[in-house]
Structures are given as structure tokens and as C-alpha cells.
Amino acid sequence: MDDTTPTDVSARLVPNTDVSTLETAIEASVSDWNSFIERTERVLLLPDTHYPFHFSTGMVTAPTAVRAACRLVERTGTGTEVVVGCTGGEHADPELSGRFLGYERLAEEEDAELRHLPVGEKSDFADGTAVLNLPTVRSESDGTVAENLRRAFGSRGEAAAPGPVRSVLDGTYSYTGTPQRSLFVATSDDTDALNRWVVELLSEPSDVEGVEPVSESRAVSTADLRSRFSVSRSQGAPDVLDDAMSAGYRLYGRLTGDAVPPQFLRGNDG
Amino acid sequence: MSALELGILGLGNIGTVHLQSAQRLPGVRVRAIADASAENRTLARKLGVSRTYTDYEDLCEAETLDAVVVALPPFLHADAVEAAAERGFDAFVEKPFATTSDEATRMIEAAREGGVSLGVDHTIRYQPGIRRMKSEYDAGHVGHVPLATISRINNGPFSAPPVSHSPSGWQFDPNATGGGALMDLGVHLFDVVEWFFGEVSVEYATVDRQLDLDFEDTASVVLESADTGTTTTLNCGFFQWEEPPDVNMRFQLDGITDSLENSSFAPSNFPIHAATSASKNVVKRLRGDDPDYFGPTYYYRAHYDALGAFCEASAAGEEPPVNGETGRRMVELVEEAYAAADFDPRE
Numbered sequence: 001m002d003d004t005t006p007t008d009v010s011a012r013l014v015p016n017t018d019v020s021t022l023e024t025a026i027e028a029s030v031s032d033w034n035s036f037i038e039r040t041e042r043v044l045l046l047p048d049t050h051y052p053f054h055f056s057t058g059m060v061t062a063p064t065a066v067r068a069a070c071r072l073v074e075r076t077g078t079g080t081e082v083v084v085g086c087t088g089g090e091h092a093d094p095e096l097s098g099r100f101l102g103y104e105r106l107a108e109e110e111d112a113e114l115r116h117l118p119v120g121e122k123s124d125f126a127d128g129t130a131v132l133n134l135p136t137v138r139s140e141s142d143g144t145v146a147e148n149l150r151r152a153f154g155s156r157g158e159a160a161a162p163g164p165v166r167s168v169l170d171g172t173y174s175y176t177g178t179p180q181r182s183l184f185v186a187t188s189d190d191t192d193a194l195n196r197w198v199v200e201l202l203s204e205p206s207d208v209e210g211v212e213p214v215s216e217s218r219a220v221s222t223a224d225l226r227s228r229f230s231v232s233r234s235q236g237a238p239d240v241l242d243d244a245m246s247a248g249y250r251l252y253g254r255l256t257g258d259a260v261p262p263q264f265l266r267g268n269d270g
Numbered sequence: 271m272s273a274l275e276l277g278i279l280g281l282g283n284i285g286t287v288h289l290q291s292a293q294r295l296p297g298v299r300v301r302a303i304a305d306a307s308a309e310n311r312t313l314a315r316k317l318g319v320s321r322t323y324t325d326y327e328d329l330c331e332a333e334t335l336d337a338v339v340v341a342l343p344p345f346l347h348a349d350a351v352e353a354a355a356e357r358g359f360d361a362f363v364e365k366p367f368a369t370t371s372d373e374a375t376r377m378i379e380a381a382r383e384g385g386v387s388l389g390v391d392h393t394i395r396y397q398p399g400i401r402r403m404k405s406e407y408d409a410g411h412v413g414h415v416p417l418a419t420i421s422r423i424n425n426g427p428f429s430a431p432p433v434s435h436s437p438s439g440w441q442f443d444p445n446a447t448g449g450g451a452l453m454d455l456g457v458h459l460f461d462v463v464e465w466f467f468g469e470v471s472v473e474y475a476t477v478d479r480q481l482d483l484d485f486e487d488t489a490s491v492v493l494e495s496a497d498t499g500t501t502t503t504l505n506c507g508f509f510q511w512e513e514p515p516d517v518n519m520r521f522q523l524d525g526i527t528d529s530l531e532n533s534s535f536a537p538s539n540f541p542i543h544a545a546t547s548a549s550k551n552v553v554k555r556l557r558g559d560d561p562d563y564f565g566p567t568y569y570y571r572a573h574y575d576a577l578g579a580f581c582e583a584s585a586a587g588e589e590p591p592v593n594g595e596t597g598r599r600m601v602e603l604v605e606e607a608y609a610a611a612d613f614d615p616r617e
Binding site: 090261 | 290313442
């Protein structure tokens with residue numbers, strides 16, 4: 001991978017995951033934040049809520065990042081309304097996922113509206129709604145930036161969003177096959193550029209023993225950021241391994257008369 | 271001697287373990303299963319059970335049985351046991367035995383009136399490592415044990431990635447489950463602790479939630495045994511990814527002369543253990559012998575042994591080794607722990 005940071009991507013390390021720290025980091029990262037918020041009556045915050053994983057796994061957005069965004073909008077906007085959108089995913093409906101991830105409580109505490117945006121259903125939004133896309137940093141071949149927008153707005157993603165879109169990657173925790181406390185945020189005005197960047201960032205993690213914490217938030221290069229990710233502990237493609245193991249175990253069961261564990265029982269052996 | 275005629279009520283994951291175990295237990299015949307899911311009934315037929323019902327009440331009404339396995343969600347245990355007891359069927363009940371101790375009392379009363387016996391699938395005491403520890407402890411090989419720790423942590427109703435299924439709604443309703451991690455996992459651990467050290471009292475308990483659930487997914491309890499003077503710290507949780515055969519179940523005894531822990535007796539490398547055990551089973555089969563059932567998985571064997579012990583007792587007209595009173599006692603301990611933590615999952 002080219003370790004040079006694209007000129008249209010801005011990444012910042014943060015010393016901790018405190019709400020105030022992230023609020024400042026998000027504001028510093030989005031170069032046109034003031035003009036973005038000035039033109040907006042309503043901001044739809046879009047965390048990754050595809051399944052109720054704990055945020056420390058890096059599989060979903062950390063609610064502290066969403067709370068930081070709520071407070072940033074409230075502080076810098078002029079009566080701008082905040083909407084927290086929960087999409088859920090293939091195996092979790094938006095209400096269940098949003099509630100378990102803490103967004104019902106967060107919306108109430110931050111005086112924000114909570115919207116459930118079921119995947120595959122078209123949701124209507126009022127005029128003047130802008131989108132702050134807050135995906136997590138997770139190994140995903142199509143990129144979590146684009147994936148999060150497609151869940152909310154359909155296959156056209158950003159093109160079907162109700163208004164202008166800014167994306168801020170929540171890298172406080174990441175998942176590369178192994179959870180990481182990676183402590184960064186990254187953003188770009190160009191959604192596609194940010195999406196490509198995060199896919200490439202996670203494509204070749206290095207083998208590190210631990211991450212040196214920073215004492216204050218600062219900009220970070222792609223090269224430096226890449227060196228902070230550990231290699232994945234997972235071996236092989238889980239779906240392929242599971243299918244092979246399931247079929248193998250069922251064959252073994254037929255040969256020996258042994259019982260088959262329930263997780264391997266339900267498959268098609270032709 | 272005629273076979274013990276068995277019905278399986280509920281064919282979710284644990285129901286399929288019991289079905290396959292029962293099909294391999296000597297002197298046991300599975301007559302029928304009941305499950306509301308068409309997919310599960312299809313699986314039952316694939317596994318060789320032709321008589322399937324949508325409703326367990328219909329199964330109990332139509333079949334002449336000696337016993338049933340109740341592998342239904344906890345909120346259905348009481349009704350299922352009453353249905354079985356009215357017809358003179360012994361019942362082997364999944365844990366938790368009941369969602370409340372009052373419900374457990376109702377089940378025990380129904381069994382007494384029906385002249386039937388109740389067993390409970392408190393499996394952990396049947397795990398090979400735990401049995402080895404019990405032998406070593408009973409033989410005095412670690413001396414007096416002032417301190418013990420026991421823990422069981424899994425992912426509860428959730429999946430580890432890659433996610434393959436949506437969790438069922440009832441699993442998030444504490445009125446249907448009886449509670450959270452304490453009721454689902456803690457009951458097993460309380461059973462092991464009392465099996466080792468006799469009756470315990472709850473000295474302290476605390477609960478927590480890592481996700482915004484209606485019940486606890488994290489719990490810690492301190493138990494005191496008056497008989498042995500052992501203080502046990504019990505932890506359980508629904509917050510960790512788990513993929514069988516790797517199971518996060520830890521039991522450690524810190525005795526005067528030595529410490530014992532269950533992991534010392536478990537395979538150090540599960541893939542190698544599975545391959546070795548499977549190879550041995552192939553050889554056994556070629557010789558015409560029965561395999562070591564569930565051998566490659568290591569942990570599922572405990573369910574086979576627990577059901578086997580119940581069926582043996584049922585066939586002999588004897589009280590099962592882990593009976594309804596034990597099941598009720600474990601639910602009572604969970605309720606005591608909730609009270610000590612000043613937490614009621616049903617509120």
C-alpha cells in the first residue's frame with residue numbers, strides 16, 4: 001500500500017475516548033465544519049448499528065463518538081436539530097440494535113430524535129437534512145464508509161442521501177479480525193476517497209506489541225497509523241472454514257455413528 | 271426389559287444434543303418430538319424421528335411415554351412439566367429449572383401428585399475435568415480449600431462474528447428467561463459449588479450491563495460454605511465471544527497443599543484432540559464397537575452423561591441424581607443473589 005496520506009483524507013490520533021476529546025477531534029478533522037453546519041437545519045448522525053456488538057470490539061461505532069457529534073452540533077449549530085439514525089442490519093432490527101447499543105438512552109440524554117431506518121426500506125427526511133456518517137473502522141472488502149451509507153439509503157448510498165454528507169471514521173476501536181484500541185478519527189470531504197483509504201489501511205496490518213499513546217490529539221500520517229494495527233488472530237475465511245467443518249463433521253457422524261454438535265447439523269449434504 | 275420410551279419437547283440447539291444422546295443411550299427409544307418450528311421438525315425427521323408435533327401438549331396427549339425431555343424456553347418449563355406429570359411421564363428439564371422458585375415449587379408439587387420424578391440438566395458437574403477435580407478434592411489431595419473461584423462466560427443470546435442468525439425475542443424478556451446471566455449460567459455454577467462444598471450462603475453480589483439490556487449480562491457473587499469453610503467467588507457473563515469447542519468455563523480450588531483447576535484436565539489443543547478422538551472413533555467403528563459419543567467435542571459429552579444418569583434412574587424407578595429439589599435450590603440461590611445485588615430483572 002502507498003503509505004502517503006491522500007491529500008483529501010485527514011486523520012488525527014486522540015489520547016483517549018472521552019466525549020470532549022472526540023468532540024474536539026471531529027471538529028478539527030472536518031475542514032469545512034462551520035460552513036457544513038451553518039447551512040443545515042438538521043443533522044442525521046449515522047453510526048454503524050448493524051448488530052449489537054460491544055463497541056470495544058471495533059465492530060460498530062462507539063456511542064461516545066456519536067455523543068461527541070451530538071454535542072458538537074449543539075455547540076456550533078444555530079438551533080440545529082440532531083437525529084440519531086439506527087439502521088440495524090441483516091440479523092438485527094434497528095430498534096433492537098439501537099436500544100442495546102445505548103442509542104435510545106443517548107438520544108434522550110442529548111435531546112436528539114431517534115430514527116429507526118430499516119435496511120431495505122426507504123425513509124423520508126425533512127428538507128434541510130444533512131448527514132454526518134460515522135462508520136467504524138472494520139475490515140470490510142467494500143469499505144465501512146460506503147457500507148454504512150448503503151444500509152441507510154439503499155444501494156445508491158450517498159447519492160440517495162437527503163442532503164450533503166460528511167463522513168468521519170470512528171477509529172477509537174477497530175476490528176481487523178482482532179479488536180484494536182486504535183484511538184483515531186479520520187475524515188474526508190470525498191466519501192469514495194475515505195472509503196478507499198480505510199480499505200487499504202486495513203489490508204496490511206503490521207505486527208505490533210502495543211500502541212504508544214499520545215498525550216494530546218494530533219494529525220497522523222497513514223504510514224504511522226498503519227504501524228499501530230496488529231495482525232489479525234483469525235485464520236482463514238470463517239464462512240469457508242465453518243462450511244467445510246460442518247460438512248466434514250456430518251460425514252464423520254455418518255461413518256462412525258457419533259452424534260454431531262448442533263452448530264454443524266444444519267447443512268445440505270446433497 | 272423394554273426400552274424407556276422418550277419424548278423430546280423442543281428441538282433447538284440443546285434439544286438436538288438431547289435427541290442424539292437419547293438415540294445412543296442403551297435402553298432408550300425416542301418416540302416423538304415436538305417443536306413449533308417447521309425447520310426443526312424437518313431436522314428431527316432427518317435424524318430419524320418420524321413422529322413430530324407442533325405443540326408439546328399434543329405430543330403428551332397422543333403418546334404413551336415413560337419420560338420427556340423439556341428443552342423448551344424457560345417460561346414453558348412449568349406448563350410442560352405439569353402436562354407430563356398429569357400423564358405419568360418423568361421429566362428431564364433444561365436449566366434453569368424454572369423462572370422463579372415459586373414456579374419450581376409448583377413443578378415439584380405437580381410431579382409429586384403425578385407420581386413422577388424430575389431431573390435437571392445441570393451439566394457442568396458431568397464435565398470430565400470437574401469430575402476429576404471432585405475426585406481429587408474428595409480424596410483430600412489439596413487439603414482444606416479456603417478459597418475457590420468459578421466462572422462461566424459466553425455470548426448469551428448474541429453471535430460472535432460472522433453473525434449467522436437473529437436472536438429470538440423471548441431471549442431478551444426477563445419474564446420469559448427468569449433473568450440474565452445469573453439465571454442462565456449462574457445456576458450451573460451454584461450447582462457445582464454446592465456439589466463440592468455443601469449448602470452455601472450468598473454473602474455479596476453485584477450485577478452490571480455491558481449493553482443496554484433489560485437484564486444483567488455481568489454478575490459476580492461471593493458464597494460462603496458453612497460445612498467446609500470455603501469462600502467461593504462466582505462470576506458469570508454474556509459478554510464474550512465464544513465458539514465451541516472453546517468454552518470459557520473456569521473452576522479453581524486453592525487448597526492448603528495445592529491448587530487445582532479444570533483446564534489442567536481439559537485438552538490443551540482442541541483441534542488435535544478432536545482429530546485424535548475422531549480417528550479413534552473411526553477405528554472403533556471399523557471393529558464394530560460403539561464410538562465414544564461426542565468425544566471430539568469434549569464438552570457435549572457431559573449432556574450425554576447427564577441424560578444417561580436421568581434415564582437410568584427413571585428406568586429403575588429411582589430418584590435422579592440431580593432432581594427437582596436441586597433445580598429449585600439453584601433458582602433460589604439466583605434469587606438470593608439478585609436480592610443481595612438489590613436488582614430485580616423483572617422490573
